Amino acid sequence: MNVRVLTDVLAIDREFTYTVPEGWADDPRFGVGAMVRVVLHGRRVGGWITEVGVEAPEEVELTPLAKLSSLGPGRELMDLSEWAAWRWAGRRAHFLRTASPPRVVAGLPRPQRSRMVPSGDYADLFEGEGRTLRQGPSDDPLPIALAAASRGQALILVPDHGRADDLARRLGREGAWAVRYPDGWAAAAAGATVVGTLSAAWAPAPDLTAVLVIDEHDESYRSESAPTWSGRDVAVERARRAGVPCVLLSSVPSLEALRSRRVMRPSRGAERDSWPQVEVVDRRSEDPGRAGLYSPELVRALRDGGRVACVLNRRGRALLLACHLCGELAVCTECGASMRQTEDKQLRCRAGDHVRPMVCAECGSTKMRNLRAGVKRVREEIEALIRTPVAEATGSGYVGSPTARVVVGTEAVLHLGRPFDVVAFLEFDQELLAPRFRAREQALALIARAARITGSRESGGKIVLQTRLPDDSVVTAALRADPALLARAERDRRQELGLPPYGAIAVVSGPVAEEYMERFGTPLGIQVAPDPSGQFFLRAPDYDTLCDALASVERPSGRLRIDVDPIRAI
Template identity: 55%
Template structure:
């Protein structure tokens, strides 16, 4: 038994033999060990979720003859034999000294080019920072398809921009200048301001990486930069071209994009939550590029109308030492729309509902169209109160708020629009049903105090006297831009992201629920919603 354990200790982990090795395997292992002593050995990280360690492999002699050995480098994607099956992996170290007495297997296949050595080191840092596997970050940093070779470097230089795009704002030049201490600069750009001049200022200094919250907006900025004569690579489609230089534009995953000679990084709307990965590990693209720029000695610019606390701290711990670039007071006010606050503290919450008399004429289009209403509540109803006495509908046994439910009967199906709606109230604790009757006064009429967007759409149509579209995250953008599209929209905050045209008014029907939400960043997220709404209105 001791001999078997000793034999297994000398075998590569990819070996399947659990007992004494047959003579043929033992001899081949000795030959492989002898070859590894004289050959080139690389360290490979397998692309296997359950394995977060590296293994040594020898470069086959045949690769030296056909040129594959010359193309093999740190970051190359390869195929290896591990535990009896072929899996992918990345070369993370080259020309290493393997442990003595270990029989190495040869590399099985050279798949293509992968992340650079700098990105591999950054992936190790991110894995420690967010407690995740290194392979997960390297997958994000790798091209979506196999790349055998990089295209030739473009002869055009991003620093040679047309004179029409020349910049005279010294504040932008100051922001894109690298900080000796490696701190990023925070640019407080109002939502109505154009960020492209700042991106062009970064492009003047050389290869740049630009992060944008959404792919749609990234494509729009990329098109504008191309019209300005800048060499632009859109991620992830242009992964190979991005590695040759120019300006790289993309969303969250572009934080791991290859850049020829990184000189500057620009993060637009750094406060946006889309920069954070939803799956574990929940890494943030903003934090990744801040560290990446610091390691490369490049300038890092965090742009936002409402800078996050993390961005301000990264720019300098002491407020007096922070690298903050802000426009003048008049410029910043011009970049924000007028915000009217409707004080409803004296309104009757039961009888007035969601729609204040101050916004009725606006909903009817008398002050311009389109009009967007925002309510971050899905469904139909969340809170019912008696229209007569104002008593809340509660469960007798549990005291929980009852939920109104509806079901269409066969009569309703046979005669659309004529009665036939069967309604009841349900306890969310035990699903017990009860009639729609007030326990206090016996009336059968209730008011919906917390209506969802589906119910609000019906009430809006009755109040405004025109068609209303309810917008969710699943609503196609094509349904919102046609010539016959109604001019009144209602939805969750998704409506602020789905609409791609200017609007006349944005109405937050219940902004208190954003400010008073039981979330750590409720106030910051509420202000970010205002900034997003301001973009729909324009400056």
């Protein structure tokens, strides 16, 4: 007997034929998707069986499989990996790694009988093909997860590990046989309901009956490394192929979730009550050059004694400095770039390594004013303002007491897993004006995440938005607890511009990007625009057109990144 094997070597995206040693075909691990070891070019590498019972190529002496390692993804996920490789211009092995067990699995556990799981008021959600459900940010998704699990084997995605752990435990207490992915790979392959984050989109689910994606809008469902695949979209495709309902749950549904799907929403009163109070601090009347970050409303919130999280997506001490006397900006005398303050009170160029004393080049003053303070500087200033230790949270880590009443940080502060009474966005305009086409959608998603950790207005939750754009559709949507206000505005804008989901885009970058694009050429219906950084922006009317074109081009050797539907694209 012969088999085809896809090797776990990303640079070699092709299959090879091997013979099966005698007796292996009777092993329960053997079959399509099984993980094996093979000899390739003189060395042993891993791989997956893609086809069983193939004919041997003529005049070729076949090598036998070296080892039958473990149960693997199975035929459904093998087929799905081909679709994903086309959809995100990647290699099948990337996806099969995620779909494979983290440890060797020789056999599956005995299926457990779930105790009766009440479906409650949400059973009708999972009738038909499924739909998008808009739910308030402080509402509990457990009843909806129970409705999914009550149907049989459900696949439930949650954007972060802490909430996934909690949901799996709660489902278990309610009587469901639920496991966390990837540790529960074997149980999932035996029919257990799967709860997990991004990678769980590739969990084995032989008896799949329902799919639920909680907070479908969350960027955590996107892989940061290429291929930049979407866990939400993989889950939706799995449900479509299996013919089972898929429910997308969100407090601020993305346009992708709203398009071509039936949308259900709570009553206006119930939805409004689920959001915290939103206070908008209008700063239009203040002098941009002299106004600081600390409005009277913010100072009052800081001094009221509650737990406060201050969000500022600028790390460091100061990002823009000006002379306190003459107002001259602190710029590099070598290249003209802005300069930052170092820990030892020096000025360092942001573009190069030029360092000079903290002295105004125009008037000689040694006093500088922060026009755009970073997180570190803001923490120091708030500590002086309220005379209380303040903690700092960024993507690099946490500094300060774990129980600090006030925490200043980037949006990482919203991922601490701690409740706060108030979340204050110190300069919300930087989110609204970010040079990304999804900026407003992402800004409202930040508010929704903040709303989850503050709780509803009835529980005293509050969000403070400091802005010079109080009439922006994002601010209005948050103030009225009505995300549809933003969705309508974004839909019209993106339809007019042909941006996702009403068009398709990709970014090609890397050392061999230019060579790849020479091979790519100018296919019909695709616009190609290079930029000075060496990246290439591709636009097409739809993903079929774009992905077919990308798949038709042979990749040159060397590092290449193809980001299909980039979430941070300008």
